[in-house]
Amino acid sequence: MHNISFLYLEEQPMKQQKTVDFHIRWAWQRISRLYNNEAMKNGFTMSIGYVLLNIDTQTGTPSTKLGPKMGMEPRSLTRTLKSMEEMGLIERRPDPDDRRLVRVFLTNLGKAKRKVSRETVIRFNESLQGQIEPQKLSVFFEVIEHFNHLLDTDSLLKEKTT
Numbered sequence: 001m002h003n004i005s006f007l008y009l010e011e012q013p014m015k016q017q018k019t020v021d022f023h024i025r026w027a028w029q030r031i032s033r034l035y036n037n038e039a040m041k042n043g044f045t046m047s048i049g050y051v052l053l054n055i056d057t058q059t060g061t062p063s064t065k066l067g068p069k070m071g072m073e074p075r076s077l078t079r080t081l082k083s084m085e086e087m088g089l090i091e092r093r094p095d096p097d098d099r100r101l102v103r104v105f106l107t108n109l110g111k112a113k114r115k116v117s118r119e120t121v122i123r124f125n126e127s128l129q130g131q132i133e134p135q136k137l138s139v140f141f142e143v144i145e146h147f148n149h150l151l152d153t154d155s156l157l158k159e160k161t162t
Contacts (some may be wrong), residue, residue, distance in 0.1 A: 020147075031124075038120045042113060044087070047072075047080050049117035052089065052110060060103035062095065089113055 016022040035046040054070050055061045061069075067077045081104065084090045089110035095101035106114060129137065150156055 034124070035120065039117070042116050044089070044113055047076075048084055048087075048089065049113070049120070051077075051080055051084065052106065052114040052117050053121070055090070055104055055106055055110075055114070057106060057111060057114070060093065060105035063092065063102050063104050066104065084110070 032046060035049065039046050039049050050070060051066065051072075054066060063077075063081065066072070066081075067074050070077075072080070081090065081092075085092065087109075088107055090104050091107055092102045092104055095103050132140075
């Protein structure tokens, strides 16, 4: 069990290994590197794979919905979509119901790369589930869900009033 002290005094240097964000960032960087290595073997990046997984294969997805759905900044998403279009993974079409909207559709190549992305995510998760006890994973999901709820309330860094 980690002994995490949240009372960091100037005289005592903060040990990053005892902070929650260090462990989340450290794990995500390693996961990201793993996914990027797999994506590069197939000629794309992790962020492209992530976008591929979030486009509806039947009806396409409005480009304005992709960013919020994935937590991507608009400029980053715009660059990624432009690259994907240049690679022939997607095409943009006007929405038939609302011509002001643009829907993003997967091309045949995009569908093939989406399948690769999906299989990679499934393999990764099955591997973890095979090596971590179900009870521990359950606790992990419970904690991370609570953590995300706390982040959503936007109260973690508010000044305490006495």
